[in-house]
Amino acid sequence: MQPQTQLLHQEHWPTTGFDSVQPGVFRASTVFFPDMAAWRQRDWLSKDRFIYGPHGTPTTFELEARIAHLEGAAHALLCASGLNAIALVHMALLRPGDEVVVPINVYPAHRALLTGELASWGIQVALYDPTDLSTLRIGEATRLVWVEAPCSITMEFPDVPAIAAAARQAGVLTALDNTWGAGVAFCPFDLGIDISAQALTKYANGAGDVVMGSVSVRDKSLYDALKRCSARFGLHVPAGEAEAVLRGLQSLAVRYAAHDRTGRLLARHLAGSGAVVEVLHPALPGACGHEFWQRDCRAAAGIFSVVFDAKYSQQDIDGFIDALQLFRIGFSWGGPVSLVLSYGRDVASLRPLAGELVRFSAGLEAPEDLLDDLSQALALLL
Known part of the structure; x- marks a missing residue:
């Protein structure tokens, strides 16, 4: 066997019995299947086995598990940025003719997404004053209500359980931008929220050198919808960036x-x-x-x-x-x-x-x- 062939086909160094503070960093595009039966049984919604780099590696799955645990969720999905996490929720759950309700003081980049791409896709936007819930109008076309706790500029903190209860009564999902809370200040799901999105760029990373986001849910059907959409758009995060956030989470x-x-x-x-x-x-x-x-x-x-x-x-x-x-x-x-x-x-x-x-x-x-x-x-x- 020629040296260049040997270099490509050497066995990996065994890791059984090795343990350390930080989890290993697994970078991959191609992931090997043991046989064709395993390939035919692949499932992009499952984390029982590895399929392809964008589907996930042990490093990204580890970070998703820790984010879910931190936020009190059952499932988490990594995104390229906090805004990407917000956009993923919209893309996965809204269709032309649907309405999304957002606070007047919504994060400016989120507002630009709403008035730009979402408007061009035929998705309607309604505004409410988070300090006056009489302005929260949930209609027949409403599919999603967003909450910011607090607004990241003017810092108003809303009555999150009341907003969540109103949406639930109307059969509408709620999503919360949890970047401020970061899984530390409060548990969004205990307050009645269905979806938590955050920019891991900020407190989760903590070093100012990584851009990343996440979406967390307790409901498996919601996770499946988000994962399908993420897979179709080819969204993923590099293992090295995920490892940096894993380090940040420890402190x-x-x-x-x-x-x-x-x-x-x-x-x-x-x-x-x-x-x-x-x-x-x-x-x-x-x-x-x-x-x-x-x-x-x-x-x-x-x-x-x-x-x-x-x-x-x-x-x-x-x-x-x-x-x-x-x-x-x-x-x-x-x-x-x-x-x-x-x-x-x-x-x-x-x-x-x-x-x-x-x-x-x-x-x-x-x-x-x-x-x-x-x-x-x-x-x-x-």
Whole structure:
């Protein structure tokens, strides 16, 4: 046998008896079948055996199992991003003529998907105010109701069980963007939600270097519908990226608690600064939906927004942000570095804003250093 042939047909190093902190990383496109009988019995909906790289490897199946366990689900499916997870739910469950109901303050990228591709496919969109459930209208064409708990910019926290109960009574499914809760703050299924989607990009990964999403369900028929759609579109995630999220999950609870503590500390500091007229953080008394957060949640994420006094112009706020040294300007959140972004006054909000809205994401820096950084930048405004 020639050397190049031997290189391709050597037996794999046996792994039986080997155990370590991290699971193995299995990368594959082609997966070998032991015989034709096994090939003929392949089932893309089953995880009993491996079929092809996009179907899954031991690494991606391990991550899906851990995400399902974390969120209190029975099944989970990995997606290329958080937005891809949201899109998969729509593509798998909605058809032309169907209606989806979403909150007015929905995640902007989700809104763009709704008004772009979904509208062109003949799917109708209805809006509701998550702080006023009398606006939640579920009609004959409604097939899906989305919930954000909280909105990721203006931070209103809705009455999730009430929304889920209204949808269930009408025979309609509910889906929740669980990126903020990350499987730590609350269990969406215990609140009556049918589908949980999240961006593993953020808290699950925690390093700011992976883009990935997931969809979790308890109902097997829902999982099958999602898996079929995912397979038909050829959606999958690389094993190396999955392994990075598996590493992140091991410290998720500790990191989430640290983000939570620092976020509340920074929010209170800004509330007393004299430059801010409103702090938007569901865990703080007086915030919109605080009573629902207090009833349903065990913790809070490290993101929050503030509204500055109307006397400060956009130029003033941009100067404040540019003066910050530890808070970096950028999208996303949940990573080790603190972030800040200004959304101005025109962000999709349930009410007019008094001034410029700025969102902060608390990282893992020493809280006292972040407080000092805020103080020196605020001094330019006061």
